[in-house]
Amino acid sequence: MTMESQGAAVPGSETAPPQGAFEAGLVMAGLAFVAMVGSILVYGMWGERITQGLDQACAEAAFEAGQQLAAIGNDDGAEQRFRQALEGRFADDTQRYMCARSIGELLSRRQRYAEAVEVYEAMPPEALTESGHYTAYVLSLWHSGRLREAEKLGALWLRLAESEQNRDQLLWAHNALMHIAAALGQPEDVLRHGQAVLKLDTTSVAALLVAKTLLEQGDPKAALARVNAFIEATDNPGHLEEAKLLRARILETRPTPEIHGTE
Numbered sequence: 680m681t682m683e684s685q686g687a688a689v690p691g692s693e694t695a696p697p698q699g700a701f702e703a704g705l706v707m708a709g710l711a712f713v714a715m716v717g718s719i720l721v722y723g724m725w726g727e728r729i730t731q732g733l734d735q736a737c738a739e740a741a742f743e744a745g746q747q748l749a750a751i752g753n754d755d756g757a758e759q760r761f762r763q764a765l766e767g768r769f770a771d772d773t774q775r776y777m778c779a780r781s782i783g784e785l786l787s788r789r790q791r792y793a794e795a796v797e798v799y800e801a802m803p804p805e806a807l808t809e810s811g812h813y814t815a816y817v818l819s820l821w822h823s824g825r826l827r828e829a830e831k832l833g834a835l836w837l838r839l840a841e842s843e844q845n846r847d848q849l850l851w852a853h854n855a856l857m858h859i860a861a862a863l864g865q866p867e868d869v870l871r872h873g874q875a876v877l878k879l880d881t882t883s884v885a886a887l888l889v890a891k892t893l894l895e896q897g898d899p900k901a902a903l904a905r906v907n908a909f910i911e912a913t914d915n916p917g918h919l920e921e922a923k924l925l926r927a928r929i930l931e932t933r934p935t936p937e938i939h940g941t942e
Contacts, residue, residue, distance in 0.1 A: 738767030742778050749785060758785055776806035780815075787815035795819040810839035810848040817852075821859050829859050850879045857885060866892050882912045887925055894929055903929045 745760030761782045769775045779802055786795035799807075799816040807813060813836035820829035833856045840848035853875040860868035873889035886909035893902035906926045913919055 738764045738769050738778075739774070741767065742769075742774065742781075745778075745781065749781070754785055754789060758782065761785070772805070776802065779806060780812060783819070784815040787819045790822070792819040792822040796823055796825070810836055810843055810845055810852070813839070814848070814851060817855055821855060821862075826859055826863050830856065830863065833859060846879060850876060850883075853879070854883070854885055857888060861888060861892070866896055870896075882909075884909075884913075884915075884918050884921075886912075887918070887922060890925060890929070894932065899929050899932055 741760045741764035745757045745764060748754075748760060749757035761778055764778050765775070765782070769778070779798060783795045783798040783802075786792075786798060795815060796819045799819070807816070813832055817829050817833045817836055820826075820832065833852060837849070837852040837856065840852050853872045857869055857872035857876060860866075860872060869892045870889060873885050873892070876883050876885040877889065886905050890902040890905040890909070893899075893905060903926065906922050906929065910919065910922050910926070913922065
């Protein structure tokens with residue numbers, strides 16, 4: 680059997696390419712080159728906007744995902760998404776500041792106070808324009824031991840809350856400033872802020888710090904009256920027990936008929 684009968688190709692018998700195939704290939708290659716050049720030109724003119732649009736979409740999606748994770752208590756996932764978002768681009772600074780504050784608030788809630796303070800200190804002043812923007816910031820400064828800074832920013836927090844007539848922020852600001860004043864050894868400020876808290880919330884446990892301060896200031900009668908009022912108002916078992924212990928301490932300090940007569 681010959682090689683031809685086995686199907687082997689005979690030299691010179693290969694099928695020639697269709698007429699015009701080479702020219703068509705050149706045309707396709709030319710079109711591809713033109714398309715490539717066009718893409719480069721378009722990207723050169725509009726690439727920044729295209730990239731910005733993609734970054735913006737990614738940043739906003741990450742921020743939204745972080746908010747959803749925070750809402751269901753997944754703080755680790757929320758922090759990761761917030762930080763990812765902050766590395767991208769937002770449509771405007773308002774959203775960027777909101778994202779940064781979300782990180783600060785989350786860190787403060789997780790008692791990572793020093794880290795929270797770092798996040799807040801990196802923000803420009805225009806990122807903190809409302810009373811609620813200072814809540815976690817001041818608390819983080821306080822718990823980080825940076826009491827004078829907490830006192831200073833707490834006063835700003837309080838002024839903003841007053842201008843907004845925001846009851847909740849007023850309550851929280853006065854309460855924080857009361858504890859900061861106690862840590863600084865400023866009894867007059869403890870009483871001033873404590874009384875403001877109790878004016879807003881008669882059942883607040885701030886009454887006990889006010890009573891302790893009154894006792895230390897040599898006014899056991901006023902201290903006992905404050906504790907007795909709190910005992911009548913509270914239904915919290917833990918706070919009630921603490922109040923009864925403080926009441927016993929006041930009575931033991933100066934067990935005079937005048938003091939006992941206020942029971």
